[in-house]
Amino acid sequence: MADTPTLPLPLDPREQPILDSLLRIRDELTLLKQDRSTYVKSSDVMALYDRTVDQVRDLNEIRTDKPQEDNRVDRVLDGCFQLLSLFFMTIGRNNEAPAAYALTSTIKRLLDHFTEVDLYSEKDLTHVSHTLNRLRDIVKNAEASYSPKLITLLRNRIELCQASLTNLQNRLDRLGEGLPAIHEKLISILRSISLANTRAKFSSSEVIKLQAQAKEIDSHRVDGKFVTASGEVPASNEEVGELLFKCLRWSEIVLERKGKIPDAFNEPYQILVDIRNRLEKLSLTQAWSLRETDLYDYQRQLDKFDESRVDGNFVDAEENFAELYVQRTLLYLIRRSYAYIYYLMVSSEPVSEALLPVYNQLQTLRRCLIEVKNSGGVSSPRELYPYSMKLNSIDNMRVDGKFMLGEDIPEGQGSVNDLLAECFELSYELRVAAETENEE
Known part of the structure; x- marks a missing residue:
């Protein structure tokens, strides 16, 4: 996806090597994102993150007297941080500062659209408010672990979103009784x-x-x-x-x-419908099919359409404005797609994709055991054999209490182990209840 909108190349020749380095990093991140032959490792992501932070440090030194500079370096840097942020979610480090970057971008888009058309509900704002509070806590707890520059950047992004949210809430608060x-x-x-x-x-x-x-x-x-x-x-x-x-x-x-839809706008309409449908499908099968970095391409495509508008309006190839019906239809598709991306990000589990198959199996087992418990339990411990066999097979995958991927220890061990323990506890309670009932 090409950079959008087009930004000028850096005027200061000292920024050119930084741009070249960031382009290489972004290419490596893109290749890593596309590689489905293996799971993403924390070591690979952290190496690319450290290289990006090095470039940010060099850029800040050059721009000490011009902090408001905005050129292609900034756009490519944003792309790197967006990808890194999604990679942090992919490897299960959702509760660390870099993971907040992509989510704040999506929240800002949503709030800007709410403000533009004044069509939003109390539920929309409540959910976003909870998310911003959670991100605030994540950034606060990360002060000792990450660069002060990154912490400041994320704080500013969160507060920018908060300002928009407060303004929207004030508009809703004007509504009178009933x-x-x-x-x-x-x-x-x-x-x-x-x-x-x-x-x-x-x-x-x-x-x-x-x-x-x-x-x-x-x-x-x-x-x-x-x-x-x-x-x-x-x-x-x-x-x-x-x-x-x-x-x-x-x-x-x-x-x-x-x-x-008129022919002049049919192509963007079909693309946006396809994006919306794919994201909707992901929202239904997220636990089994989503790699968070996949959201990057959808976000960039939507950004491209959103930023191509002229004075808020869509235009065709001949620079003619779209009529009201087309305008509203295309905007709905963009906004709905941003909402799906937001949902997929906030629903991301703090578990590495390497552990997700095990985690998802345990989630399913937990739901089944709870359902059995709520429906009256089992009449005989023998009925629990299928669950016990599955739990034991998962338990036997651990090495010294850890789920391993080769020599790597994927993120999310605590979440998976807690879920496994809960499933064993539920199974034990059902077995004891069945044995007690049989004795009586």
Whole structure:
């Protein structure tokens, strides 16, 4: 993926060797990302991380009198940090400072889009707020382990996101009595209509049902206004009324267009639909199929589309602006895809991909044992044999209490061992309960 947007080459000739070094590092990171023949090792990632930090130190020394400089070096450096951040997740070091870099980028994109269109819910903001608090704790705990420059950079990125989040929350706080629930419902209807609009097979009946929900909300207004139980008009009545109008109007447009995109914008539409569908599939099969570094390519493709807009609008090959229907459809796909990337990042387990097959098996065993326990247990210890055999086979994989990959000790040993111990405990409880019941 080409760098986007195009940035000028460094004016200071001393930055050129740094750019060349960063390009080599990014190429090595890309090759490592694409290599599926083996698991990613911590030693490989840390070596590339140390080399990147060396370049940052050299760059900072050159720019002591021009810290605001922004050229192609910065774009390539951002790419290196994005990849390294995702690699830290891949090797299970999710709770270390570098892992926060990519997540703050995605959060910033999401918040910028929320701000642009003013279409977001309380649930959206609550989840992001929890994530930012977690990232703050990670960065704080990493002060002694990582470069002060990196810690400062991450702190600034987190606080930039926090400022946007606070502004969005203030806008929601203006909603008067009874309106937050209506606002939340309208946002849900709008998103559902946009989802129906981008399905492979358009369903008019689905959109009509959603439209009916919006009309039901409209029917409860009095003289075009929302009113409280005491008959008063709550604050921000007009804002929610405008949102209702958008909802009804969007349903009419979608029913009229039936998912048909003009030829001039069909290519970007198909690409964005494909990205959205792939990310949606990953969100369903994440535990078994995701390597976090795969998200880099999706993020860069989305960034390219997002940054190609002119004054916030999409343009075709002849520089013509997209009409409202196309504009909203493409923006929905971009925003939905960013949301999937965010979900996949925050759902990433702090376990190396080398241990994920074992970890996932134990997760499945744990769910099965809990289900057996909740449904009344077993009538005989013999029924637990399949679970016991599987647990023992996993336990026998350990060497001196550790799961090994050759000579390497992958990250996430504690998480896997805790899960294994929990499964053994559940199995033991079920066996004791069955034996006690049989004796009685």
